[in-house]
Amino acid sequence: MRPTDLLHTSEQRHDDGVLERGFTLDGIPGILWTSGSAPAPASAPLILLGHPGDLRRMYPRLAGRAREAVAAGFAAATIELPGSGDRPRSAEADRARAELRRAVEAGEPVPDEVVDRLVLPLVEQAVPEWQAALDALLAVPGIGGPVGFSGGVISVGVRLAAVEPRVAAAVLFAGSYVPRAVVEEARRVAVPLLVLLQWDDEGNDRQQALDLFDALGSKEKTLHANLGGHTGVPAFEGEDVTRFFVRHLT
Amino acid sequence: MRPTDLLHTSEQRHDDGVLERGFTLDGIPGILWTSGSAPAPASAPLILLGHPGDLRRMYPRLAGRAREAVAAGFAAATIELPGSGDRPRSAEADRARAELRRAVEAGEPVPDEVVDRLVLPLVEQAVPEWQAALDALLAVPGIGGPVGFSGGVISVGVRLAAVEPRVAAAVLFAGSYVPRAVVEEARRVAVPLLVLLQWDDEGNDRQQALDLFDALGSKEKTLHANLGGHTGVPAFEGEDVTRFFVRHLT
Numbered sequence: 001m002r003p004t005d006l007l008h009t010s011e012q013r014h015d016d017g018v019l020e021r022g023f024t025l026d027g028i029p030g031i032l033w034t035s036g037s038a039p040a041p042a043s044a045p046l047i048l049l050g051h052p053g054d055l056r057r058m059y060p061r062l063a064g065r066a067r068e069a070v071a072a073g074f075a076a077a078t079i080e081l082p083g084s085g086d087r088p089r090s091a092e093a094d095r096a097r098a099e100l101r102r103a104v105e106a107g108e109p110v111p112d113e114v115v116d117r118l119v120l121p122l123v124e125q126a127v128p129e130w131q132a133a134l135d136a137l138l139a140v141p142g143i144g145g146p147v148g149f150s151g152g153v154i155s156v157g158v159r160l161a162a163v164e165p166r167v168a169a170a171v172l173f174a175g176s177y178v179p180r181a182v183v184e185e186a187r188r189v190a191v192p193l194l195v196l197l198q199w200d201d202e203g204n205d206r207q208q209a210l211d212l213f214d215a216l217g218s219k220e221k222t223l224h225a226n227l228g229g230h231t232g233v234p235a236f237e238g239e240d241v242t243r244f245f246v247r248h249l250t
Numbered sequence: 251m252r253p254t255d256l257l258h259t260s261e262q263r264h265d266d267g268v269l270e271r272g273f274t275l276d277g278i279p280g281i282l283w284t285s286g287s288a289p290a291p292a293s294a295p296l297i298l299l300g301h302p303g304d305l306r307r308m309y310p311r312l313a314g315r316a317r318e319a320v321a322a323g324f325a326a327a328t329i330e331l332p333g334s335g336d337r338p339r340s341a342e343a344d345r346a347r348a349e350l351r352r353a354v355e356a357g358e359p360v361p362d363e364v365v366d367r368l369v370l371p372l373v374e375q376a377v378p379e380w381q382a383a384l385d386a387l388l389a390v391p392g393i394g395g396p397v398g399f400s401g402g403v404i405s406v407g408v409r410l411a412a413v414e415p416r417v418a419a420a421v422l423f424a425g426s427y428v429p430r431a432v433v434e435e436a437r438r439v440a441v442p443l444l445v446l447l448q449w450d451d452e453g454n455d456r457q458q459a460l461d462l463f464d465a466l467g468s469k470e471k472t473l474h475a476n477l478g479g480h481t482g483v484p485a486f487e488g489e490d491v492t493r494f495f496v497r498h499l500t
Contacts, residue, residue, distance in 0.1 A: 240490070
């Protein structure tokens with residue numbers, strides 16, 4: 001077995017027929033959701049579900065998004081982020097995260113170098129992992145392309161959309177601070193984009209998110225901003241995300 | 251006949267069964283679109299279609315929006331704006347418009363007082379006219395409530411949503427300069443809102459539009475921003491507008 005093969009660790013079938021398979025890939029845990037109905041679609045487009053880290057904590061929301069995607073004809077998958085869940089923590093990232101929180105709570109501007117120390121190593125490590133996951137997932141019978149990325153960490157999504165040609169469309173959740181270097185990389189992104197912004201996100205910088213939206217190079221890009229805080233994305237945005245991917249991946 | 255009664259001036263039935271009736275109301279021209287199928291819905295919700303003025307020039311786009319609305323179960327109507335189309339022009343508004351264009355073309359900031367002179371008298375005159383149109387339209391058999399406003403001039407839509415309790419939801423097209431007084435009034439708006447912004451609108455001020463979105467008092471408000479210039483609103487936004495009104499008016 002090549003180290004990049006999926007090793008299935010669990011399997012369950014939900015009431016709605018969705019087949020959920022846990023896996024590890026080179027030691028990284030992940031989850032794959034597909035239509036369990038026979039015959040499965042010959043080659044379903046795949047949506048990679050981004051998240052802020054910790055699959056166990058994020059599971060209810062990820063599973064909900066995944067089952068919406070499968071109901072619309074997609075396969076969906078996610079992997080754990082570096083430093084989160086059961087993966088080894090990064091002391092440097094923990095320090096930077098604490099400094100960022102301290103600044104936000106004190107109402108002070110977050111220094112660029114703190115954002116860089118928190119986010120850039122994460123992007124550097126996570127993006128090749130998502131690419132390896134893509135290699136393995138696209139080899140699973142019934143999963144084809146094209147591929148969409150959906151969610152956060154937005155810097156991971158931007159880098160992935162900029163460097164990975166198999167990603168044909170992306171929904172980016174503007175819910176975290178973005179290094180200046182990633183804003184520059186955003187100009188290279190060319191695929192259709194839907195950017196979700198929570199207008200009064202308590203742990204995010206609205207102007208930075210708007211600047212990032214402005215910088216994204218795609219000719220077709222849409223921003224959806226809503227009230228409700230970081231976790232308050234309205235349910236109707238889930239439907240908009242599905243329609244966006246139906247438009248661009250099917 | 252009371253001066254606020256509709257005087258029908260034309261009637262045509264389109265291929266898709268939509269009944270289009272021209273009318274005048276106290277001398278102001280308008281158009282009403284309803285389902286022509288029998289039996290008509292007992293009491294269709296009504297969408298008021300806002301526009302920048304000149305019904306003849308705007309007709310193709312208004313008719314397209316209206317027929318989408320009727321297909322989704324609504325009645326739709328619009329009236330001419332003061333100073334536009336066949337209505338008497340305002341020399342003062344023409345002067346202010348010329349000053350605004352000169353500033354925009356020179357790349358200079360548009361003085362607040364120019365925006366005030368252009369937009370405030372329009373709002374003052376147009377909003378009572380839309381309210382009178384509402385009185386008359388809601389008396390037409392088959393048209394009930396609730397009522398939505400959809401389009402521009404955004405300052406007219408904001409004032410109408412702030413002062414007219416029959417307006418239960420609004421889609422606001424952020425495509426024109428907004429007087430500071432209207433931004434203050436926006437805080438009184440409480441109905442669900444969808445604000446459409448063309449990110450690179452050549453004749454609009456993006457920051458002013460974002461400030462207005464921020465000021466709007468509604469607890470449920472969504473901003474959709476797209477590329478494509480003032481007239482380049484993507485077709486899928488038309489579907490989003492329809493879904494927004496289905497959510498809030500039916």
